[in-house]
Amino acid sequence: MLNIKYDAENDVLTFQLASKFYDEDIYPFETNDFTVEIDLDEDADDDEDVVSVTIRNARAVMAQVIAAGMPIDLPPTGRQSKKEMVWQEVDSSMIKSFGYAENAAGILDVKFQSGRVYRYYDVPTEVAEKLQQATSKGQFMNDMIIQVYSHERLV
DSSP states (O other): OOEEEETTTTTTEEEEEEEGGGTTOOOOOOOSSSSEEEEEEETOSSSSSSEEEEESSHHHHHHHHTTTTTTOOOOOOOSOSSSSSSSEEESSSSSEEEEEEEEOOOOEEETTTTOOOOEOOOOOOOHHHHHHHHHHHHHHHHIITTTSSOOEOOO
């Protein structure tokens, strides 16, 4: 059993799973970016105990997971990637890695050396390819992307 619900208005991800899938070494925790709450419901109506996990500021968690290289989609933000994003680490003093989803929206996610992750919208394939080929990724970002394309900070 796995039940997942995402509340986009409040940016809260909640899921329930059978307790047999729960590792008791995982504890609730809170950071500056997000909160994870875990509740074991031993009074569930069915035959199995249920674990409920609530993640507040879920987009920040998912952005960090993606920035770490795990291919998952973020919750919808109005414009959503339709193809899996492929991340690549780069040798740059400004950028740690970036991922590009080639589709109508042209989503480019960039993880900076600071740890911040930004999503840029409507980036053409040619621009993403030129970023990949640029000798100075930071200079290319400053000249051709940062002030040109609409974006939002994910982390």
